[in-house]
Amino acid sequence: MPLAEGQIQVRGLVMGPGTMFETLRGFDPWSRQARAEQGDGRAWGDGAWSGAEWTAETVVPIPLRVKNAADRTPGGWVAAHQLLAEAFAPSHEDLELRWCTGGTEYVLFGRPRMVEPEVATAPAGWTYTRAAFVALDPTVYSGVEHSVSLGLPSTIGGLTVPLTVPVTVDATVIAGRVTVTNAGRKATGLRLRIDGPVPEPRVSLLTDAGTATLRFWLTLTSGQWLDIDTAARTVYLNGTASRRGLTSADGGGWPILPPGGDAELAFDAAAYNASALLTAFWRDAWH
Template sequence: MALAEGQVQVRDLVLGPGTLYETLRGFDPWTRQVRAEQGDGRAWADGAWSGAEWTADAVVPIPVRVKDAANRTPGGWLAAHQALAAAFAPSHEDIELRWCTGGTEYVLFGRPRMVEPNVDTVPAGWSYSRCAFAALDPTIYSGVEHSTTLGLPSTVGGLTVPVTLPLTVAASVTSGRGIITNGGTKTTGLRVRIDGPAVEPRISLLTDNGTAVVRVWTTLTAGQWLDIDTAARTVYLNGTASRRGVTTADGIGWPTLPTGTHELAFDASGYDPAATATVRWRDTWH
């Protein structure tokens, strides 16, 4: 279900316009702070120095007004509060925080952290409640996940003839190539599923800075597949067995998608029309 302008979603609960939960001023998924590694004063000079810098995890405040819109009773408020508390219950895995701004849906991945109602107004059937969401990954992603599926390249046309004349017969390569776009402002990882049969499959991304190639030196039979995460740099066979030890990254390293539009290629050491590579990614922002 697409969110309306100004709405926020945690698990299956939607907050904001048209709901029992009025999102208040203070909802802020945008603020980021820098985490500087090895920052300290200089031992033998004025000022300070800093090592590598990264974006810290982000805590998103979500203040809401919880109300029993129909009867304004404590019982109605309690039912609404319990649904809110369930949406912000602890999680053993990352969940989504979604919101809609300017007609576009965005998403953060992390964990719910707090539901704190002010119960002074509960007898009137409403409360101000403070909620929070910890974005352990501070990257802001597009709510929509993009995908494309490629087959292995094959050559069609062309002709080999036993003559020495300057004779040219055109040939063209079909499949195996695609154009993908990151509409955000931050480089994003690719999640690739390669389905066999495929011999030594590889994925290449052509960018302005060079070509990044990840190649798995193994043979996939029919029914086998590889899951590759180019941001986490993990490779799994059939979803469980790591194949990181037989994987190499060539060119400029693991393929990650910069902002803008770039060419993607799927290749292998042999051609099989059943082999496919499905690539998924999201636009990303700082």
């Protein structure tokens, strides 16, 4: 169910307007700090120096007023608090922090880190509670994940008999290419799945900056697939066995969607097979 304006969600628990968890001033998923790879002093000179810089992980404070509207007793507060504690329990994998601002849902990926109630008011059936979420990936993504599927390119029409050149052969290429859009203000990676049978598949992303192509030097049989993450630069066969060593990145490197515009995604292979399929997933991204 879509979130209402001002609502926040972690592990299926919705907080904010219309819930037992009133959000207070201080919820901030937008602040960022820089992380420098080198920041030491200069060994033979004044001042300091800095190398490559990146955005650090982000701690998102979530201040709440917890109250059970149906049971404003200490027991009612405990019931509400347990729901909150369950949502913010430690996790062995990244979770979503989802919120709605300006009618648009956004999401950060990371781990819950804190639930700290001021229990002095619990006997009255409510507390101020500080919760926190650490976004290990500081990129803000669209709440909606986009996806598109395409097969290998084929041709229809044209002539197939020997002719004396020059001659015009009209034919139309179908499938194999599609336009993809990152509506955000930050570049974003693609998650790709290639389903066989397909020999030596390759995926290209054509942008104004050039063409980036991934080539996979293997043949997928029927029932086999590749999972590719172009941001993490991982390639797995059937979800488990790494095939990074059988992958080469040509041209512009690993395909990354540029911000604020369209790009063309292309699928090709050493030989045509009507059953081969590429499915791409991505989210719009912001700083």
